[in-house]
Amino acid sequence: MMKCPVCNKPVERSNPEYPFCSERCRMIDLGNWAMGRYAIPGEPLEPPDDEEE
């Protein structure tokens, strides 16, 4: 079963807020998007050259 992305409670497909458990969690998630809290980590950059003193 799907888990609510915000609070991890199990959510039924029939829930009108699916995949969230509640309106509250939906809003929190939307806010997290809006605030840029969701970032997929990228590859580390090449370490900077040591030449620069």
Add this chain to the structure above:
Amino acid sequence: MSLNEVNAGAGDVYDSRSIKVLEGLEAVRLRPAMYIGSTGELGLHHLVYEVVDNSVDEALAGYCTEIDVTIRIDNSVTVVDNGRGIPVDMHAEEGVSAAQVVMTKLHAGGKFDANTYKVSGGLHGVGVSCVNALSERLELEIWRAGYTWQQEYAAGIPKAPLQRMGKAGKRTGTKITFRPDPTVMDATVFNFDTLAQRLREMAFLNKGLTIRLTDEREDPIKEHEFHYSGGIAEFVRHLNRGKQVLHEKPIHCEAQRELPNGGTLTMEVALQYNDGYSDNIFSFANNINTSDGGSHLTGFRSALTRTINAYGQQENLFKDFKDSLSGDDVREGLTAVVSVKLPQPQFEGQTKGKLNSDIGGYVTQFVNERLGEYFDKNPTVMRKIVTKAIEAARAREAARKARDLTRKKTALDSGLRGKLADCQEKDPRRCEIFLVEGESAGGTAKQGRDRRFQAILALKGKILNVEKARYDKMLGHEEIRTMISALGTGIGKDDFAIDKLRYNKIIIMTDADVDGSHIRTLLLTFFFRHMQELIHRGHIFIAQPPLYRIKKGKSEKYIKDEKDFTKEIMRRATENLSVEIGRNGEGPKDTLEGAALRAFLMSLDEFEQMVRKVERRLRVPAAVEALADVTLPLDSKADFMERANIEHLVDKLRELKVEATLVPDEAHAAWAAVFRDATHAERRVDLELSGMPEYRRLRGLARQIAQYNEPPFVVVKDTRRDSSDHWTALLAHIKEEGKKDASVQRYKGLGEMNAEQLADTTMNPEKRTLLRVRLEDAVESEEIFSTLMGDDVESRRRFIEENALEVKNLDV
């Protein structure tokens, strides 16, 4: 019949002063709502509370331990206590018994002005005389001074003076039975549950006091006893019943302070957090439920906010949390009871629901001190509470930002103009929008589109994470907002409107690399979570830009993935060459060409990939070579349970210079070959490995190629003959042949294509292939996203490793 007439008939009992008293009670009967709030349910039950309050006062004073409340079959109510009993001696001023004064004179200063009596919620302080006035009959029985005393009233008027009856011995107390007068009360039927709730509350607030409620109207008789030695801590537990609590025991403290103008202030607080989001705080002053709060509640709240913030700072729990916690944050999930007892409380408001007495400072100081002490002794609970409050603050901030997002409904605001290259067509059914990451790809797409019906929205999906020295994939506030306003649907429960959608096809067009797949994952997850309707209705698509271009002379070919690329290279290579199988110089040689050669080569290519995958687990190439030996039985579980099989494997490994040993695999009642890799880490070939899909495929392919895998291989092309003594060399040689004379370009990103190429391969509806996203694909994206975002660093690392550079294909 008026009261005055009755009074006149009663004769010599009353003097002029008592007439005034009667006028007071007559006023109560004329306008009952002014005294008890209403003549309905609320007022009716208040009559009982008023009588019980007198008994509780006796308990507060330390003289009463038990109160019995009984609802009789005729809806009269009897209240019995074991207090001192109402005084029975003669009242000097009134000339009647003190008991009669209590029963007939309005309390609360006796002044009949609007300010004092405009109390519709609680009639406390109005006195039992109101109950008397509103009852068709009231019987009073008092046990005091060794005797039983009795008096009866009708509509507040005594039928006779208080009379001394028989002996009472040591028994003391008061018993009042009254039946509300149906000619003045609209409601006359008591509700058991309503009374039970209030009486339970009284029992919580006065720990140790026993209150019994009996309903004789029921058969069998219904009875509840309320007695709580834990007081308001038990009250809090009761309020939290059935909820998940953050800490098992409620925090409970109590103190007394001498007030400057005399008298003692008793303060008691109990609190416990649950995992919910709302707060549930009850405040009481002298047992009166102050539903509008007041100074005691304000004092409690400010101390709670201050103390939790102070500990969060002091214990360094805020970390990346910059703000301070608000009152709302610290109260999320809080259940608390605040109870104060003080002489002559001042109330405010029509319902008397607010305490005005200036005691807030005392409560603040008391809670700061005691909660601090508790936190010092229970750091685990403190940490849980602070953490919950921080979560609440984060959630509140997020919800605020989300509301900003939903509120801005302007279809095409100025911010959009720069980023969206809209199409000319206005009928959404014919329009499509490409969501493209990055300026340069966006630019190419803009040139390559058919502007009549294709719109381009360039999104920025990369952000420099300075701290970690890397670029993360992210859709910022602006990107989300721009996308929502471009799509036109709005967002949020009430605002999302599918009929406002401006494009029939929403096409995600990203690079065919890991970064591209991350952007796609982000977008799909966002759509899945917040615009699921778009997926249900099949509006979301994924563009399929080519990965390779092969150009030879004037002909060019675009290829979408690695597998097709290999196929194409093999096809080209095998057009005009053949391969002789050497068989180590023994036996008849085979010559492979055409389709048979291609099949062999494709198997070799996949075999090479599987070898690499198994090598990733075993880290020793020679070990994988041993496992590719199809003469060794190493396939089923049973094979690994046969000691001889693994012994043969160990021999083979040693032959290939891998220092392997045979060990029992006790967990599976099987055998395993164990060796060490270059870093001296232990590696195992065992039953578990035999279940891995890459291992099985490796064995299967090894079998397929076995027939021809006999070097040397001689590649014959025209008059040239090139010999390879290992299949890997053969594969590399053929691939080179396939690329000969052709220019091969591998696209790392959309930006490397020119506008024409992008249009021809990916955008033009005549030539492109689109994948329609189904809900299952989006669910999968959600799972990928959760793994990538999750706190579980280990599973994220594993996920990335296992999916390294393999862009998950959302084929439909």
